[in-house]
Amino acid sequence: MPVLSPTWTDERIELLKQHFEAGLSCREIAADIGVSRNAVIGKLSRLNLTRGRTVDDRKGQDKGLAPARMRKAVPRLQYEMLATLYGETDAPVLAGPIDEANRCSLLELSENRCRWPISTPGADDFCFCGNMAPDGQPYCAGHSRLAYRPPMRTRAIRG
DNA sequence: CCCTGATTCGC
């Protein structure tokens, strides 16, 4: 049993990869798995799964180091492109590990319960977050933020 | 100011 904190086990890593390939943001992935954003990113980096960056040389961080780091030129996934074009796809709406202890079924849902879907609809383990949700809000604090942030495209450049 | 992504550094 859970005597230790198996931070990254095969299951976690699989989820991580799946969500990453799905085009989900590190924020979503982190929230889904239940770890910090940095943790997800860090693991991805170690797995060499980074989406690839254009900057190989960072500015003022070399305190004496001068290694030309060539990052992998991984092309963007079609998923992401499609998602951007269509605005919304049948994205795998997983996520909801913030507090799966309170997760409940559809019948158990209440006005003050988070309706965030857990797992894929139709699955035998399909359920909802069930956390305490603010009055009027369908999702809990954590999920509401994720739910209401699908478009993260340039988000209106303030100037 | 907010957020997200990626690298670096300490444990």
Add this chain to the structure above:
DNA sequence: GCGAATCAGG
């Protein structure tokens, strides 16, 4: 190896 801190870009 993991994750916070940090940096960079939008």
